[in-house]
Amino acid sequence: MHKRKRKDQEMTKRVKRERRIRNVRERENSFALRTSLEWSEIASKLTTKKGRKGKKELKTQLTDFKLKQDMQI
Numbered sequence: 001m002h003k004r005k006r007k008d009q010e011m012t013k014r015v016k017r018e019r020r021i022r023n024v025r026e027r028e029n030s031f032a033l034r035t036s037l038e039w040s041e042i043a044s045k046l047t048t049k050k051g052r053k054g055k056k057e058l059k060t061q062l063t064d065f066k067l068k069q070d071m072q073i
Contacts, residue, residue: 039065
């Protein structure tokens with residue numbers, strides 16, 4: 001019983017870790033696909049969008065993009 005429980009915990013840890021890695025990779029890919037024009041559209045959405053959560057997420061994406069641009073220069 002105890003051994004099985006430990007095995008289950010290890011499995012869930014592994015699954016969570018893999019999911020986290022996958023999410024980060026997908027986020028990186030979505031950054032790579034967007035052009036500066038799309039980012040300006042996102043910036044304009046920030047001023048008009050009503051949803052708070054969506055707005056916050058867009059803001060973080062925008063700051064991340066700006067940071068990446070600064071690193072490229």
